[in-house]
Amino acid sequence: MSDEFHVDLDHLDQLVARLSGLAGFLRDHLAELERKVADLDAGSWDGIAAAAYTDAHRQWATAASEFVDGVSDMSDAAKRAHGHYTEAMTLNLNMLRGK
Template sequence: MASQFSVDLDHLDQIVTRLAGLAGFIGDHLTDIEQRVASLQGSGWEGVAAQAYDDAHREWISGAKELVDGVREMSDAAKQAHTGYTRALELNRRMLQSGQ
């Protein structure tokens, strides 16, 4: 029993591009959010609510940065897969052509 396996390299390339774009988009917006939060914290806002917000924001920003790192890792893995599949395709093509 043979199983078929195929990869759409164009689609994989689109995935790489979209993941890289998503990571960049989120990363850029995290920088903007950090700047706005810093100005809010420097405005004299104090007390329990300010501290609770600061704690929650730090936890959220840490999670968001982990998300960005994870998306970048997925993009890198997809790019490596694309390279590997392209090499395998070329090698198979050469082997088939040399057998003619």
């Protein structure tokens, strides 16, 4: 195993920020979409097509919400990884210095 292991903490920070930003962006846009759909549902559209749309939209919205949660979870995991790598680097440096 001659390959060195390297973690770019700055890049990991960027990843955390981008994933967090993406999750926020998606949440905001999904909330806006839900407001527009609520306006549509509150209108005079009814019948089989309206019911089918409402059901399909509900399924889609659930899946979209799960996707956003997954992006947020990835951001949280990357943030935890950053903390663990930082702690490991500190411990390794302390061991090398005899502390």
